[in-house]
Amino acid sequence: KPERICVFTFTNKAAGEIAERLAGELGPSVERVKRGTIHAFCAELLREFGEHVGLQLGFGIADESDQRTVLRRLKAPAKMHKSVLDAFARYRFRGEPMGHRYQTYYDGYKQIMSERNVADFDTLVLKTAELLRIATVAAEVRARWDVVLVDEFQDLNPIQYAVVRELAREHRHVFVVGDDEQSVYSWTGADPKVFNDFRSDFGIALGDVVHLRDNRRCPPAVLDPARRLIAMNESIFENREPQRTTHVSPFAVTALTFADDDSETAWIMEDLRRDHSAHDGTLGWGDVALLYRTHKIGRAIETAFLNAGIPCRLAQGRALADDKIVAYVLAALRVIANPHDEIQQELFYQTVLPDAVFDSARAWAEETGRSLVQQLEHMARTLPREHG
Incomplete structure (x- = not known):
């Protein structure tokens, strides 16, 4: 029965994509599948049972701008806000100690949030884990689903995993998909070692782990150097099978260093001009994509390109709330x-x-x-x- 399936994804977009794929198998009944992010799941559960763990009816949910406003109230310098919030997450999810200054901010932060009856996203998960330790509530919640599916499992922190584990404790029908080598959210408390906890808690032998070997994104020119770098990391799965790919690319991976951002931008523009000229007009400006890490970098590069007469367009999405x-x-x-x-x-x-x-x-x-x-x-x- 679709309504007996619970699916966790890392983003709302991913939840929609999974629904589209399931629709081919389940048809209209796919709408009865419980799906969404773990934060949305926790918020919904706490709306129903929050009073058991100290949340009053009608509690609010704080986004990052709300959190930063609280930190300003506590006189935390704006340039420290991100590092302070990251430290809060590591402390709450992984028990990493904070220095006296950060601890003072944290104590004040908790007090203000409690007085306002507001929970941030991390608190939603922590309170849900606490809720599921109450036997009567946990039994009622577990009885709602027979199967739990988790996507992007490597991005879970230990507390989020505890929520998943408690939901599947009785029926033990839980299926997870993830890649420990893609775990990039350690700064928010994520820990790829949850794979080991999962195998231990549910009695999964190494031989029962399914390895997805086919890489459908990268050519060998990208995959091979990436594997050499990743080989330096501690491996979660000792018997990992090598990946294979059928993609072909004539371009090698090249690593360059520059004295500063301006030098890097100048080299990029010159390289684009060389490619544009070398292809006698067959390579248009719109045929080139430039990837960057933050929108701040993108805006600076856009300004430099336009000043140099190189047409470009930022292909960045914008949240509805923006x-x-x-x-x-x-x-x-x-x-x-x-x-x-x-x-x-x-x-x-x-x-x-x-x-x-x-x-x-x-x-x-x-x-x-x-x-x-x-x-x-x-x-x-x-x-x-x-x-x-």
Whole structure:
């Protein structure tokens, strides 16, 4: 029965792709399959049972902008916000100790979140793991599904794995897909050693592990040097079978170093011009793709290209919440739902006010000891008179 299947994916997009594939086998009944990210699953479960683990009805969910606003309240420098949040995750999911300064931030962060009845994404998982340690609740939840499927298993941290394990503890029908060599989220607490825990907890012998050998993405020119690098890592599966690929590429992998970002950009532009000229117009500018690590890098390269007369277009997706109108509506709804939450008010003002006004108000608030909301109210009362 489709409704007895629970599927965890790493992203909502992946959940949709799995649904499309299942539709070929299940038809319209695929809509009855429980599927989504582990955070969405945890949030839904806590809406139902959250009071058992200290969450009040109607609790809010904090995104990263909300978290950063709390850190600003705690006087954490903006340039440290990412490292602080990463340290929180490693502490909560893997028990890695934090220094005194980070611990102070964490204690204040927990207090503010608790007072506001708000949970961040990590708390959703932690509270769900705590919830599933309550025998009566765990039994009721487990009884809803007969099969648990997990995609991108290597990206789970130990607490997320504990949630999966508890769901499948009785029926033991759990199937996971992952690659320990693609585990890249250790900074958020992910640990590829959950593969070993999974094998141990469910009695899976090494010989029963299915190795997917066919690489359908990379030619040997990419696969071979990648394998030489990965061979330096600690292996989770000692009997891993070598991958094979049928892709062919005439290009070798080349590693270059540059003195600075400007030198790198200059080399890229010159290389593009050489290729463009060498192909006598058969290689158009639109036939070339340039990959980069962050959008900040992409924006800098775009500016350099356009200044040099090289046509280009950033092919970056944008989240719905990044649309200014949608962001305004969401921020307003959060204030309506939580009219006494000053952090939601601050996020609303940050959304609707010009950056210069908001930044000035925040700086003055820190200098005077007022809250941002108090400072904005003060500015609204006094600035018109001060400026005649």
